[in-house]
Amino acid sequence: MRIEDYALIGDMQSAALVARDGSIDWLCLPRFDSPSCFAALLGSERNGHWWLGPNGPGERPMATRRRYRDETLVLESEWDTEGGTVRVIDFMPPRHPHPDVVRIVEGVRGTVEMATTIRVRFDYGRIVPWVRRSDGHLQAIGGPDSVWLHAPVPLKGGDYAHRATFTVSEGERLPFVFTWHPSHEPMPVEIDPELQLVETESMWREWVSRCTYDGPWRDAVIRSLITLKALTYAPTGGIVAAPTTSLPEDLGGVRNWDYRYCWLRDATMTLDALIGSGYLEEARDWRRWLLRAIAGRAQDLQIMYGVAGERRLPEMELEWLPGYEDSRPVRIGNGAVDQLQLDVYGEVMNSLYLSRSYGLEPDTRAWAIQRELLEYLEHHWDAPDEGLWEVRGPRRHFVHSKVMCWVALDRAIGQVERFGRTGPVERWRVLRDRIHAEVCDKGYDPERNTFTQSYGSRELDAALLLIPVVGFLPPEDPRVIGTIEAIQRELTVEGFVLRYPLAEDNAVDGLPGGEGAFLACSFWMAEALAMIGRREEATRLFERLLALRNDLGLLAEEYDPHTGRLVGNFPQAFSHVPLIHTARALAKAAESPALTGTHPGLTREAPSGE
Known part of the structure; x- marks a missing residue:
């Protein structure tokens, strides 16, 4: 099959x-x-x-x-x-x-x-x-x-x-x-x-009757929401990235990973989609899971955990299984658990801030842990890391990671200003502005008018499409528009977006073989196009992406435009989440032609009355 x-x-x-x-x-x-x-x-x-x-x-x-x-x-x-x-x-x-x-x-x-x-x-x-x-x-x-x-x-x-x-x-x-x-x-x-x-x-x-979304593409949004709910682990509130392991990103290749765990990044993005659609109970359950999972020292924060908060997820190969279409090795566990990925601090802070914006009751212990995380980030934000894509090559100063450090501080300041939390807000403001200035200086290529994957690099990265989404820069900023257009020119295959360029020497991630177009990145492109006022182009891309779903409305992690097949673990939360966000972005763009942020992580997206 x-x-x-x-x-x-x-x-x-x-x-x-x-x-x-x-x-x-x-x-x-x-x-x-x-x-x-x-x-x-x-x-x-x-x-x-x-x-x-x-x-x-x-x-x-x-x-x-x-x-x-x-x-x-x-x-x-x-x-x-x-x-x-x-x-x-x-x-x-x-x-x-x-x-x-x-x-x-x-x-x-x-x-x-x-x-x-x-x-x-x-x-x-x-x-x-x-x-x-x-x-x-x-x-x-x-x-x-x-x-x-x-x-x-x-x-x-x-x-x-x-x-x-x-x-x-x-x-x-x-x-x-x-x-x-x-x-x-x-x-x-x-x-x-x-x-x-x-x-x-x-x-x-x-459960579906509680959904507040009633815009275009409702059927696609509802099916994605049901899929995300199916990936929650009810006893604890954890959320897995996918229910499968080792479905290949490259048929016959080695990019085969176990996704049956709770990535903080994937879980927070899933919650963004659920909360923005009226599901606050899941946010409450996940916050309780989070507080249990990360309890302890802030420096011990992991990027992923087991569904009950387990920390030990050793990676091993099952040599008796030949793999999907001979894609070896079959892996269980995930060695990326030991990586440093600074962006998760921003994802966690954004999700907790969003939950409060939509009416989740305050929790003193949750804020205390956020303060601990911020204290750690203040001293380590300028370190190189493995980044959003969990590269298994050398650590780098990834621009997206730095942007999300900025997000962590920005949302902490928002907690103080909007919800009366206490903290060294002036110090946070100074550091937030410092990170912003550094990213705009070291992570931007003025000759090409685009942000780059990492400091000093000329490579692009689809994660840069999130810069206007999280509010780092407004969508009308020429650097944002230039970045979107550069990614369109250099990171697309038949109109679908790759995560980053895969050179012959695989210098970025150190792994052989290729991969398909990352579906989340293509949805990010559609959302970014909507934000800069190119709604018709965004709608065409969005509907092309919807056509890649199988007959039941499900998406894998990637799409291989050369073979015309879905690849990667299935179904993938990281694909269904931006489908929901993009549908909302396009609906909002249709209501108002003004350039504006559309992601539920932004304070302007909070419900009326907040």
Whole structure:
């Protein structure tokens, strides 16, 4: 399957990818970052999968059509066959208390012969479990993991898999339920799949009903919001960047990373999108997660954590998995956890400031921790770092990092001025102005009229598009317009924006191979164009980007314009967040032609009455 052939289902603690042919090829339980029990996505079916679809000779048929039920994460896939039409309804209900995957086969027209094959493989496809039957159900056990499959048809074992064929006629509904639990515990209580379907749909529709966005492209915005909500970890409030690991940025290449963790940057940007759409509860939950995760010394702040705030995320390679389309290595953990990325201080301060602007109640401990972070930043803002893109080459003075240091101080000053917090605001103002002056001096190339990726460099960086978005300079500033136009000339491929130039020697990140156009960067370009008054051009780019979504409205991290395929981990929060921001920016630009900041991180974007 291509990456875009997958659908997402989840219960806000984990998620599964369902292929267009009806196979669940990726599922980690009980958490996003747990070892998988289905890993065919990164190997073969022998690494674990669960296929369910029409039976017949030759290759499995692709679903004739599929969709999410309106404003939910309940997936419907339909096949038209010679004998009739069949529908499979896939979803993961809220936990009771263990994770469940429910697949309901529904006869729509005529009679269709169906088949299913299930191979459970724990520990990322490595452990073949011991399987037994109990009261007509299957239990698979391997080390700490146990799953039960409750099936309405008999399953026959063979070749380390279980299979069944059966028929379904119009009006019939046959539910399959897959339940995980710790192997030392007794069999979980069976859920009622039909009742859980009703409750799951109701839960999602109630959540969507709270959305305050009612502008153009509402369907795209709602689907992106649902996707972001699905990437939250409900027990703690953490937010993962994506539910997958090692989907390649370059097919067949080595740029394969584990994104099943909580990056402070990605999480804060996700919150910006949620808060700006009316979801303050998620901000409250995330702030509590943040305070627990970063508690301790400010100098120990990490760029990412586990979903419960874990700090140790050692990176390792799974040599028994061949990788998606032979893209090796398959990695779990993420070595970038030890990097210095100064921009995260600005992202955290901006998000906490935004939460207060939209009405989140004050928290004394939150402000105390922000003061600690600022004190550390005051003494380290001028250090080189690995930057937004987590380069694995030498540290540099990245311009975007310095801009976000400015943002951290600017939002702290805003906390004092707007919300009555106490702090050395005069000292912060002096340092904020010093950083601003330095960036404009050392990070700007007057010959080309553009900001550069790092001090003394001539390279460009798509992150520079955020300079007007965060309020560092107004959009009408000639340096902002010059930077946007330079990135259009030098960093675009077929109209889509790269993160930065990848030279033959890969001097920027020290890794071989290439990558696709980074979708977030392309959305940033559309938003920046809207901010400088080029709304029609921005709208055309935005609609081209919307056309890259798969049939269910989902986006991966990147798009390869040469192969016409989505690449990178999927679905990716970092792609869906700027989709929401850009839709809002274009809607605002349509209301007023005046050049103005549009990002919810700016104080001018706070709700009326603040």
